[in-house]
């Protein structure tokens with residue numbers, strides 16, 4: 404039996420997509436083999452690579468000024484790839500709003516000056532700093548942000564206006580809401596939260612930023628080389644790219660990002676409304692900065708939290724344990740989590756609150 408899976412990542416995928424992949428697994432499009440068993444230079448795989456690329460461009464409204472790359476190494480690899488490709492002045496600005504943002508900054512500091520221009524560490528990352536009050540460096544090569552903070556449950560509602568290209572780690576909210584790609588120099592995202600199985604990482608980079616990598620930038624990390632080779636410089640993560648294509652088709656059929664954003668806001672609204680009116684459950688994030696993808700909450704008692712997670716798991720509500728940096732619970736309600744899953748969670752929370760007064 405499938406459960407409602409609230410895992411932060413790798414996370415739940417649309418059931419229709421999994422069923423389609425299952426059907427295709429022994430014989431993809433009449434080839435007599437699966438997509439994981441054929442050459443990445445073959446026509447059938449080329450078609451998958453091209454369709455995935457074209458659909459992502461369509462869904463996000465990505466213009467020809469940008470290259471769309473499918474690379475490996477996860478979002479964490481991008482923490483190094485970004486400075487290796489873009490840190491031409493030897494300096495970049497970072498806004499630190501959580502654990503991954505901090506890791507990106509620390510990695511950046513290996514390649515030059517990675518200046519922390521704002522941080523929300525003082526309140527355990529429960530808010531996003533006022534972006535209009537930040538003094539950005541005039542000589543930074545880029546400004547790095549984490550648009551949604553997966554562990555702490557915050558998100559940028561307003562983007563900073565920066566003198567240098569804006570770079571965003573969108574791993575946990577890509578395709579969850581409309582964004583104007585033109586406001587960014589570069590966007591990257593590990594696929595395993597809102598798109599596909601782990602293995603592929605999306606990079607959307609403005610073409611005028613290509614070709615500026617440092618002399619020591621490893622070939623595989625060079626955006627220019629990946630762009631010139633259509634992301635096929637070496638063997639790509641074929642299966643993850645194939646599932647990405649299916650998820651992009653699914654999202655398009657749903658009505659695209661705009662329709663998905665409306666559903667995401669509805670889902671998150673139901674959950675926050677319940678939590679805000681509950682006497683037992685609390686969410687500590689600044690209301691204006693709340694994520695619509697990751698919702699952390701606590702009861703205030705570690706024993707009760709543990710009991711909640713255990714009983715929820717038995718009730719078919721899986722992976723609700725919060726990250727160890729925050730404790731308590733976290734419901735990750737990515738695109739593929741149906742409304743019914745969020746409603747089932749709320750019904751369970753209601754029942755648990757009554758039983759544990």
Ligand SMILES: *Cc1c(COP(=O)(O)O)cnc(C)c1O
Pocket residue numbers: 412476477478479480503549551552553572573574575593594596
């Ligand atoms: C999960 C996550 C990462 C780490 O991704 P990997 O692909 O495991 O390297 C980085 N940033 C954010 C915002 C994430 O949610």
